[in-house]
Amino acid sequence: MITKRIIPCLDVRDGRVVKGINFEGLRDVSSPVELAKFYSECGADELVFYDITASSDGRKLFTDILCETAANVFIPLTVGGGINTVADFDRVLKCGADKVSVNSGAIRNPKLIYEAAKLYGDQCVVLSADIKRVDGVFRIFAKGGRENTGIEAIDWIKHCVNNGAGEIVVNSIDTDGVKQGFDLEMLEKVCDAVSVPVIASGGAGKIQDFITLFNTLPKVDAGLAASIFHFGEVKIADLKQEMHKAGIPTRL
Amino acid sequence: MIAIVDYGVGNLFSLKSSFAAIGAEVTVTDDSEVLRKADKIILPGVGAFEDAAKKLRDSGLDTVIKELAAEGKPLMGICLGMQLLFDKSYEYGEHEGLGLIKGSVKSISDVIPADLKIPHIGWNPLLFRNGNNPLFRYINEGDCVYFVHSYYACDCDESVIAVSEYGAELTAAVADKNVYGCQFHPEKSGKTGLAILKAFVDMKEEDLC
Numbered sequence: 202m203i204t205k206r207i208i209p210c211l212d213v214r215d216g217r218v219v220k221g222i223n224f225e226g227l228r229d230v231s232s233p234v235e236l237a238k239f240y241s242e243c244g245a246d247e248l249v250f251y252d253i254t255a256s257s258d259g260r261k262l263f264t265d266i267l268c269e270t271a272a273n274v275f276i277p278l279t280v281g282g283g284i285n286t287v288a289d290f291d292r293v294l295k296c297g298a299d300k301v302s303v304n305s306g307a308i309r310n311p312k313l314i315y316e317a318a319k320l321y322g323d324q325c326v327v328l329s330a331d332i333k334r335v336d337g338v339f340r341i342f343a344k345g346g347r348e349n350t351g352i353e354a355i356d357w358i359k360h361c362v363n364n365g366a367g368e369i370v371v372n373s374i375d376t377d378g379v380k381q382g383f384d385l386e387m388l389e390k391v392c393d394a395v396s397v398p399v400i401a402s403g404g405a406g407k408i409q410d411f412i413t414l415f416n417t418l419p420k421v422d423a424g425l426a427a428s429i430f431h432f433g434e435v436k437i438a439d440l441k442q443e444m445h446k447a448g449i450p451t452r453l
Numbered sequence: 454m455i456a457i458v459d460y461g462v463g464n465l466f467s468l469k470s471s472f473a474a475i476g477a478e479v480t481v482t483d484d485s486e487v488l489r490k491a492d493k494i495i496l497p498g499v500g501a502f503e504d505a506a507k508k509l510r511d512s513g514l515d516t517v518i519k520e521l522a523a524e525g526k527p528l529m530g531i532c533l534g535m536q537l538l539f540d541k542s543y544e545y546g547e548h549e550g551l552g553l554i555k556g557s558v559k560s561i562s563d564v565i566p567a568d569l570k571i572p573h574i575g576w577n578p579l580l581f582r583n584g585n586n587p588l589f590r591y592i593n594e595g596d597c598v599y600f601v602h603s604y605y606a607c608d609c610d611e612s613v614i615a616v617s618e619y620g621a622e623l624t625a626a627v628a629d630k631n632v633y634g635c636q637f638h639p640e641k642s643g644k645t646g647l648a649i650l651k652a653f654v655d656m657k658e659e660d661l662c
Binding site: 202203204206241246268271272273275276277294295296297299322323324367368396397398422452 | 464466467470471473474499500570572573574575576577578597599601618619640641642643646647
């Protein structure tokens with residue numbers, strides 16, 4: 202029985218983790234390598250590195266830290282941010298990434314998912330979708346959730362899966378940062394529409410939110426969060442113990 | 454020294470790093486002389502069976518690997534590298550493998566319920582079979598490892614040392630004397646994966662049965 206995955210997401214700018222991170226016993230709280238090791242030891246099932254760098258110098262720093270992380274952390278690594286071309290896939294895969302997540306790049310370049318999937322396999326291509334309700338319709342947003350593309354979300358996700366996206370991260374802008382639980386309504390719609398793994402993102406505030414997620418929607422494969430893990434509001438080891446107690450298949 | 458066979462399939466960075474992390478001397482090579490001198494050999498692989506089998510043949514390394522395996526040198530195939538150890542695969546047609554382990558490779562869609570997703574991706578517990586193989590001496594039954602695959606090894610009951618449950622029992626690891634195979638990725642399976650690699654590195658002649 203495959204276990205439900207818990208995935209912390211690290212935002213990286215110029216090779217450093219941004220957002221205040223507060224952990225006892227960490228030498229360097231903004232070192233992606235140190236944090237990745239820490240999370241791996243706590244039982245994280247996978248890590249997402251999101252590159253929010255704008256400059257090419259920053260890109261280089263990002264790939265350097267990615268290589269260093271991959272040399273020290275032996276769980277699956279997914280990389281997102283600034284992925285617009287197949288060359289971007291190549292750049293991060295060479296540094297030890299296992300999967301690459303595309304968002305705005307797939308909207309700008311409609312062939313990107315197809316081309317990348319053909320080269321590296323579906324399992325390597327993750328579609329990250331930022332979704333918000335607009336007049337009762339799920340719409341895809343671009344540019345970090347600032348711009349309404351007008352694209353209907355479920356159709357878009359199906360289209361991307363048909364082109365070779367092997368996994369979907371559903372990030373609900375409506376629940377993101379609210380900490381009142383995942384967007385179960387949105388996630389259910391996506392789960393019903395596709396047969397590839399679905400990762401829930403946006404809205405987790407406490408352990409119970411993950412348990413509700415997996416109990417209500419057994420088709421969801423993973424839960425992703427950032428600040429609640431970084432600030433220690435939810436400790437991954439505790440979360441996994443509680444999931445296990447609740448009868449959810451969990452890697453302890 | 455551990456030699457990882459480089460025949461142009463996939464990225465070997467994580468695999469090499471994982472051996473380094475457990476303190477093993479490791480090299481990535483396409484040189485048959487280096488393979489001959491190595492204590493143990495790792496046959497990696499990702500992608501499609503036909504393409505990988507062809508690359509292995511074209512490089513001439515298939516003959517070297519078969520010869521060294523026959524001499525008793527410990528060899529471990531990982532993921533597609535494990536599938537290549539078998540007689541043949543039915544991935545898009547019918548293709549010959551190295552024939553070092555009896556059995557064949559077929560689509561998991563033949564055996565799992567239609568509502569389960571393919572590929573089989575994620576962390577799944579290992580269930581030991583045919584006793585407790587020395588490859589698992591540093592781990593416990595039920596420890597999870599990381600899988601990414603759409604095909605699985607079958608008709609190989611005698612050599613199966615572990616399975617995972619995914620709508621059916623899928624072959625997770627095999628062993629036949631000095632030839633080992635893991636369907637999962639030990640280099641992506643955290644502490645459990647490193648402990649399996651360490652057990653392979655530490656393996657002595659009397660463990661190969």
